[in-house]
Amino acid sequence: MHHPGPPRFATVGESVELAPRRPDPDMAAEWRVVERPAASTATLGDGSVCHLEPDAPGVYRAELTVPDGTYEQIIRAFPGVTETAQFSVTADDFDDNDGALTVADRAIVIGKFNDFTMGTHWAERDGDEWVIETELPPGTHHASFSFDGSFESTATDEVTVEGPGRPRVELASETVDGDLVVSADACAAPSGGKPEVEFYLDGRDTLEESAVTVDGDELRVPQEGLPETARVHAVAVAERHSVADTLVVERDGGTGGGETATGETLSVSRPADPPAWASDATIYEIFVRSFAGETVDTSFEAIERRVRYIESLGVDVVWLTPVQASPTRHGYHITDFFDTAADLGTREEFESLVDRLHDAGIRVVFDLVINHSSRDHPAFQLHRAGVPEYADYYERVPAERDVSDVDWAGEDAPGHYFNWTRIPNLNYDSLAVRRWMLDVVDEWRDVVDGFRCDVAWGVPHGFWKEVRERVKADDTEFLLLDETVPRDAAFAENEFDVHYDTDLFDTLRDIGTGEEPASALFEALDATAEHGYPDHAGHMRYVDNHDEDRYIDDCGGASLRAAVGATFTLPGTPMIYAGQERGVEQQRGTMRWHDGDNALTDFHRRLVALRADHASLRAPGVHPVPHTVETGDSDGVVAYERTDGDERLVVVLHFGDGTANVSLDTPVGDTDLLGGAPVGSDGTVAVGDIVVVPAASGR
Template structure:
């Protein structure tokens, strides 16, 4: 049994959860005016929209599609790397203060920022600072042991085990042109920076400040756990963890000197919530990898695999660690994972349920471009980063052509087709994101699990200062009748993902794969 279940004291928690009163509920109101949904939209610029006809998506393409992005109801966008890089993906940077010329210019980027902010859309950049490209001028200079940049990287010393395995499972050491060996946790093309060197730490804080001064709202921090977590033997090292936390604390303070409201979300690819907790505080949030796996698997099995219990425990731990101030960043998939539709084997009903689960969780859910259309995509990585599907015919103005599609998606999986269909997945995403604008508790509420005897039902309450709701999901293909404790004081169905929800004294009827928000 995972650690985060063992410490739960379920009976006391469950009893407290259901102590609602009709009097208190009467005083609780859903937020009257629409607010931010808190949802972020991940964009691979190369694949999104091409404005100059060279086949490569560009920054002006993102700007051109801001009205589409706004129509989703999202609060912000995450741009995968936009710095110069020798690779298609950009996760090996050669200039931290430049723009990839295939994507446009600095002027194009500032225009994107201005237009996004006019629409109330925040922009966060991918910040890849665990390593550089081996083509970076710093690494080229580092070949000379007498150059100051030599100590900006991690070089082998007498006694170093050159056959050691890295924290990501490949060779840790790689031979440089000068004959020495250096650490590259991911590949030899991505030499790791030496964060024990104060000059490196200062430089990377200065890079962050540079972009904040240009108007960026924050950063998605790539490989946040690997700053000091280099070898397989470091994965559970308290020393490596302590040094990681110290660095990110220093980084945050350095950036807050320029923007006190800078928002930082870290990639810490661990699958036990207890491993994420230490990063809360130095960072605003980290991606919730444990719940991503649990959501997908629960939908696949059509069973509640302890989502509510796990989240209740995790959130309590996060609050204790951060004096009550924390965000969560749940998601279903990203640019490193098979797309949701492929994970769920092209089961449209399951995909719709997964969206409802994700978008009724508090915090800042992230959705991956094309996820709202039901795009398919399975590894290798290139095949999960394919061109956005704008048109029924596939081809059309602005369609990126950096690679051909590898999937069997037809004309119905496109913005053009789904815009016109009120029952499309795209419009379901819009509806669910809109719920978060209407009901503050869906964004900011404290989650309390509500136990159900039926293993096919997931229920939890969410409460913030303005609203309190009960969220109930039917995870199965059959209609369910869900018993409700009459002392809970539920008075009405506030929102429903599909028709057929019924509420009677002591019971709730849910259609197959249905979600209801009750007040």
């Protein structure tokens, strides 16, 4: 059916996109607001896809009429928590300043607050500064300034808005006296007040509000009143609202939820949970066209011939950068979403590579690029050439917002992020585009084991929710990994399993360059709760990827080993970017096969094996260990304990040259589990980069 999906949660002023699911491009669809708060004047415009911008807190009900019926969509809007903040830079802050900057009256500004879209926000000159004010929620925010659309010369500023983080909520269920009882465990944000809980039912089910009883953080419904499927959603509310959690209750769906009075079984599942295997896995990212070496063209066959190497690393997952048709080396400018790139090989050869990796016990994650296409894609060419059927396939922005140097030959220009003029944004207000991209998802989901979703933050939340239900319907083990930079907990709400941890990435860089002490990694971990990520959410921990300068180039080899050690000994899913383990210094440089750093490669192998062998390193929770640095830079050393309840390990990291001698307050063994060598005596541990030792019994 075309029902638009689960209840949506937003803040006042935040636009919520509403769309029918399973769209037919030719279907008729009409939206209208049937209920809104008394103080609201919000409306919905014409179109099959609409955007509601709540202007007052409360519950909104929108009605969608489509050929197969009329459906209701609930939108709960909460008060926004924002503060006016100011970004400012001077001419001296710009890189490559040639003196011409002093004549500019205003500058282009982009950041997360405007989805990195140029032409919407401008900083005005005020004396020697360029200044802009905007409303921002609590947290640390960054802005980039430029004087032209190329962004070749930039300056950045950072501001921190004080205020509470987001609370969290987790649902559980049990059967009591013939009733299904759903309880919500609401957890306050680290700097927030005690939250209350709100429950919401799902319009796709026949469970009526009159059939349930809510008492505080508990919802109760008689089992005989349960329909075949019932979805229960809850959100925690304090100064801000949480990411919603969901339980799905199904009759005769299996075991685990108890039995009804008639003997039917109830199955209760948590659709937002990531696959269990994800928290135990190690990901290996391959930048496809640089993998085979200096003189060999990379192809699927060439990668397949090197699977034995990938297997030797002990990794569980390979993420391949895009393999679809593209005119670029990196592959993110897609010209055919349904076929592989000719230089890499045929579809059959790609599937042979996948099969070979599967034979080695390695899952394959496909780089799903559906925010944009190449401007060389036929659809974009037809769109720009005025072919009516393609008129709504791409975003359009007013000509006055276009700051590129491209002559678009029209009164409007394509929407795009940053200065990415060669990859125009698809228009998700088009049913045809939504159908097209769902077909792309269907094309590849049965071939691979997961999607890494490029520019996930650019695609509407409602669409990702539909994608999740679509790919998980037949395969709950399928992985969804988001590229959301900077990270955003909203994408954990029934959308993605594992998320880029940009906080730890940035902090490890700052530690490696000496801008932050090693202990700052605890603050990066604490940020996960501050953002409001649910406890069950997965996080990808990494030091390198294809979009960033190499850590070894920025911070050096000594710090690299400690940083990689952190990603493998902290909770989360570690990722190795191919070449990281061979000493490649270029961001997308050729794999160093004949002259790579074998000692560094072995270091990575040992870390992968250590994490696989010790469940305590894969468990949640990190406990700082008090210590004294006897010799070495104290700011470059950090120690913490990891435990799964049965085993306790102490990890000591040293970001610096040479060896640090560290006295630990916790008694530990004298042999490093990673290297097998003795590490010291009398409670003092000698640490070159990383030491992992068993803790003595007791605490």
